[in-house]
Amino acid sequence: SQAISDVGWRRFLNMLAYKAKLYDKEFITIDPKYTTQRCHQCGTIMGQNGCRKLKLKDREWTCPMCQTYHIRDWNAAVNILEKGLGSWQNPKKQVA
Numbered sequence: 549s550q551a552i553s554d555v556g557w558r559r560f561l562n563m564l565a566y567k568a569k570l571y572d573k574e575f576i577t578i579d580p581k582y583t584t585q586r587c588h589q590c591g592t593i594m595g596q597n598g599c600r601k602l603k604l605k606d607r608e609w610t611c612p613m614c615q616t617y618h619i620r621d622w623n624a625a626v627n628i629l630e631k632g633l634g635s636w637q638n639p640k641k642q643v644a
């Protein structure tokens with residue numbers, strides 16, 4: 549978030565990296581692009597192809613393509629995980 553200063557954020561990431569190393573865990577960062585706007589179920593990206601872009605006040609939303617109901621932060625967390633695991637696809641194979 550822009551509310552978090554870059555310096556504060558960098559310090560926080562350094563702390564996470566330190567802790568990960570301490571416990572023999574892998575620490576990676578990802579490009580946050582589209583992590584909020586993408587439906588993790590079908591891969592549709594809001595704000596593209598005529599889909600209304602989500603605003604900050606949209607805490608919950610329903611995907612216009614696959615009708616999946618999303619809690620904004622939960623959906624973003626799944627997208628971040630997919631990016632980290634390398635399983636991110638745009639768009640995903642058509643779901644039934």
Ligand SMILES: [Zn+2]
Pocket residue numbers: 587588589590591592611612613614615616
């Ligand atoms: Zn969808």
